[in-house]
Amino acid sequence: MGLFDRLFGKKKQEDVADDIVIEEKQDNIESSTMSALTEVQEANEEPVNSDKSLSVLTESENVTDNTVVSTDEEEIVIDVDALADIFTKSREETEKKYEDSLSLTRKTFSDGFNELFANFRTVDEEFFEELEETLIMSDVGVDLAMEITEELRHEAKLAHAKSSDDLRQLIIEKIVDKFDGEKLPSALDIQETGLSIFLFVGVNGVGKTTTIGKLAARYKNEGKRVLLAAADTFRAGAIDQLVEWGNRSGVEVVTKAAGSDPASVVFDAVAKAKAESYDILLVDTAGRLQNKDHLMKELEKIGKVIKREIPDAPHETILALDATTGQNAIQQAKEFSVVTPITGIALTKLDGSAKGGIVLSIVQSLKIPVKLIGLGEKIDDLQDFDEEFFVRGLFKELL
Numbered sequence: 178m179g180l181f182d183r184l185f186g187k188k189k190q191e192d193v194a195d196d197i198v199i200e201e202k203q204d205n206i207e208s209s210t211m212s213a214l215t216e217v218q219e220a221n222e223e224p225v226n227s228d229k230s231l232s233v234l235t236e237s238e239n240v241t242d243n244t245v246v247s248t249d250e251e252e253i254v255i256d257v258d259a260l261a262d263i264f265t266k267s268r269e270e271t272e273k274k275y276e277d278s279l280s281l282t283r284k285t286f287s288d289g290f291n292e293l294f295a296n297f298r299t300v301d302e303e304f305f306e307e308l309e310e311t312l313i314m315s316d317v318g319v320d321l322a323m324e325i326t327e328e329l330r331h332e333a334k335l336a337h338a339k340s341s342d343d344l345r346q347l348i349i350e351k352i353v354d355k356f357d358g359e360k361l362p363s364a365l366d367i368q369e370t371g372l373s374i375f376l377f378v379g380v381n382g383v384g385k386t387t388t389i390g391k392l393a394a395r396y397k398n399e400g401k402r403v404l405l406a407a408a409d410t411f412r413a414g415a416i417d418q419l420v421e422w423g424n425r426s427g428v429e430v431v432t433k434a435a436g437s438d439p440a441s442v443v444f445d446a447v448a449k450a451k452a453e454s455y456d457i458l459l460v461d462t463a464g465r466l467q468n469k470d471h472l473m474k475e476l477e478k479i480g481k482v483i484k485r486e487i488p489d490a491p492h493e494t495i496l497a498l499d500a501t502t503g504q505n506a507i508q509q510a511k512e513f514s515v516v517t518p519i520t521g522i523a524l525t526k527l528d529g530s531a532k533g534g535i536v537l538s539i540v541q542s543l544k545i546p547v548k549l550i551g552l553g554e555k556i557d558d559l560q561d562f563d564e565e566f567f568v569r570g571l572f573k574e575l576l
């Protein structure tokens with residue numbers, strides 16, 4: 178059974194021809210109005226910095242002469258129960274979180290479609306042009322918008338569709354089916370035994386460090402031994418920020434002074450992770466796309482250092498993208514894919530974005546799976562991507 182059927186019941190597509198014949202006979206059948214979702218939720222999460230439920234564990238320990246693990250001196254014990262509490266969520270709670278976080282994106286879709294169906298009662302060429310425009314404005318991507326419009330043009334003609342309302346469910350079915358059809362792996366590639374290494378790339382400010390911090394806290398809470406590597410040595414601020422997240426999550430961070438060779442930080446981190454039997458190493462890198470050759474060389478060097486120790490690592494290269502930037506994020510994904518193979522996307526700030534439709538565009542046009550989504554700034558506001566929650570959160574008000 179396809180994703181659409183699982184989530185919304187029987188497809189219209191299967192009996193569209195019948196429906197349309199009936200509609201034609203009745204001719205003036207009243208078109209039901211699409212329920213507009215008007216609620217726009219204000220992000221009401223507290224900033225991470227104010228999360229006082231977690232105390233901090235830090236350690237000072239030399240890996241090599243100038244490498245330090247974490248920078249703070251005192252050792253404070255993390256409140257494991259508090260951490261466990263915030264990570265224990267039921268499926269209902271998680272789905273609600275998706276639903277709330279998708280409210281702005283849902284509004285983009287419902288506003289666009291409401292306007293389309295209000296302006297066009299009949300199916301003509303102008304309707305299809307406007308449909309294509311509406312889909313593009315919903316950030317599903319130009320290719321997908323054109324593909325869906327073209328297919329609908331053909332099907333509407335075959336079925337002699339007259340009323341635009343006949344096509345409403347079909348449009349959503351098509352979007353969902355195309356999304357479902359890609360069957361990309363959404364789970365992170367955690368090794369059953371031995372060290373898993375995940376490399377994080379992405380331009381400044383997209384939420385890379387925050388995502389690493391949240392993920393570290395989650396794995397730590399699952400009982401795994403987690404180590405972070407601050408290989409974004411370009412900015413001192415970036416190192417401090419990762420250390421801050423390490424403190425918050427109660428995990429250690431391997432750092433060197435700003436300006437050091439990022440690959441040497443990774444070298445030390447891998448050596449420490451192997452020597453001390455860590456389960457997971459999360460590596461933060463600098464994402465200066467302005468200098469692609471330099472970035473490519475830097476990532477190649479980091480890759481070599483990792484592979485020398487663990488040939489099949491890194492097990493994931495995750496590109497962090499900011500969902501509020503819409504098509505710009507797609508452009509970044511294209512550019513990063515040239516620099517290094519990307520195994521998954523962490524789509525951040527979905528909670529504050531009206532452009533969450535780019536998930537469809539990423540999956541459909543780039544064929545890269547979205548593996549993580551950021552739904553807020555708090556430590557537990559990171560979710561594995563769940564296509565059912567996502568699709569239901571996006572479209573359920575439209576059907």
Ligand SMILES: Nc1nc2c(ncn2[C@@H]2O[C@H](COP(=O)(O)OP(=O)(O)OP(=O)(O)O)[C@@H](O)[C@H]2O)c(=O)[nH]1
Pocket residue numbers: 220225379380381382383384385386387388409414415418497525526527528529550551552553554558
């Ligand atoms: N609302 C919201 N804010 C987020 C999310 N993820 C990150 N942020 C915020 O985005 C801002 C930038 O996040 P960072 O993690 O510093 O981004 P970065 O890519 O590491 O940036 P650099 O450290 O400059 O390379 C911070 O204020 C975060 O709190 C999210 O999922 N939702």
